[in-house]
Amino acid sequence: MDNREVANVLADIARLMELEGEDVYKLRAYRKAAQSVGSTRSDINDCYREGRLREIPGVGESIGELIAELLETGRSSMYETLKKELPPELFEVMDVPGIGRKTAIKVHKALGVTSVQEFKQAARLHRIRKLKGLGDRIEQKILDSIERYQRRETETRIPLYRAMGVASEALEYLKDCDLERAEIAGSVRRYAPMVSNVNVVGVSDKPEAAINCFVNSPLTAIAVTVSANKAKVVTRYRVDATFELVDPDNWGLHMVFDTGSEKHLEELVEYAADKGISLSHQGFMDAVTLQHKKFATEKELYAALDLEYIPPELREGQGEVKAAGEHALPDLIERKDIRGDFHVHSNWSDGASSIQDVAMAARALGYEYIAICDHSRSLTIANGLSVDRLRDQMEQIDRLNDTLEDFTVLKGSEVDIKADGTLDLPDDVLEELDIVVASVHTSLNQEPQAITDRVVRALESPYVTILGHPTGRILGGREPMMIDMGLVIEVAKTNGKVLELNAYPSRLDLSDENVHRAVDAGALISIDTDAHSLFELDYMEYGVHSARRGWAPKNKVLNTLSYDGLLRFLSAKE
């Protein structure tokens, strides 16, 4: 057994204990040990042989003995006993949002159903509503949840931030594969929020060895197709990866074709055809002179078509080719344009760092200002600030600002928009703040009309500066709220409110489409990280690229303003 297999058994045991209603700290200990064994660099068998099992964090006497049993016999008596009690298939049922531990067990024991499919069938046949404590509405909820879950199961795409991890892992392995060059292409390079394939393009004078090296890397779960210059594999992260070796003299053409998107390439090929050029992954040929051309860089290829260089984020077939032909591409926002961050948490609520440390980190990024926007009182789970604590925080920020030069900490709050659209803090408190980010955190499932009215009401408050994570979506996890974004954008524009592009990688909310709509409508956006620790301030990178996907120019992004410019903006609103 290797580390991964041992870790899987430990994790399974933890879940079975959870089903049994075992002490949560006990099962957490198993879960932690699983995590630790799975991620440790040294081989678990070596550790055992050398008597160093307990040097692994989270492995003590009992778990150490259990691992020893596993390695000696390939099984664990404790695991076997637990499995007899409850079938591990129930894990998947509990993975369905809306079905918890108790419900899963209750239904399993009463009806003898085990798999997700069986639960679904039982709900369809109205067998669940007959159980004590469950009724027709819970039954319907279970059915809906399972259907949503199953739809998600067929989803092979993963969120960008996870694909980024896979991509850098691929590049890391490829360092040992005798390559002269290797770069990420595909939808990861375009910063698409959901990714189904990680593309790597490389150059090597030993192609066969390089391809084999990639296919045999630990990244690969199954090799799908392998040819002389190209390999496609299923990775161990539920996403495919493609590695292609190309002619270095034609690097530019290959990068364009391997970056996509399909729609962009369609537009591009058509545009080229109109100019009498035959363009494909195979090459570039003048249809009249029959001359072939190669391009070492993408810029040269676009230039040969009389096009402006089109940045990868714009290559979605949204009219960028036409715009590039007219030299009318937007002057896209860049990372270096960002002068501050309006949505950052400190350890006053659920952040990890002190205000001072956040300020220092932000200044080290070259920012001029940062707004501390901790949660407001009703969001108790995030340790939201009461009015009194918020006032204390404001005082502390004032004192901190007295010691800072060329940098300002703005006083803010991420104030909850309550279910009726009122704000979680009274107006006289909001008025004292520099920045008010208003966000929805509760009752996300309201009907379209209700949720839209609610947000509109918040945007009509004169004290709100920014609408935080406007749709509440979690990539690969939660659907956006059923809000009428068209109307919200209009109201924001009319009332001089700013729409946030929350750069937290699992959110990226506004979506690129909505950024585009907002920019077209003339509304302002701000790109904020929602950082809860210092390193998360770097999430700005995701935000900027997403804004570029929405064609956002610098002058539509609030946090490109200098501090003085920002003050003018804020005072103009009063």
Add this chain to the structure above:
DNA sequence: GGCACCGCTGCCGTTTTTTCAGGAAAAAA
């Protein structure tokens, strides 16, 4: 069950609201 810091131990992520049903589970950062 593991661990840190001394013990005959106590902590490990928390708390309130919503929802469906009539007490209990799930969701929010």
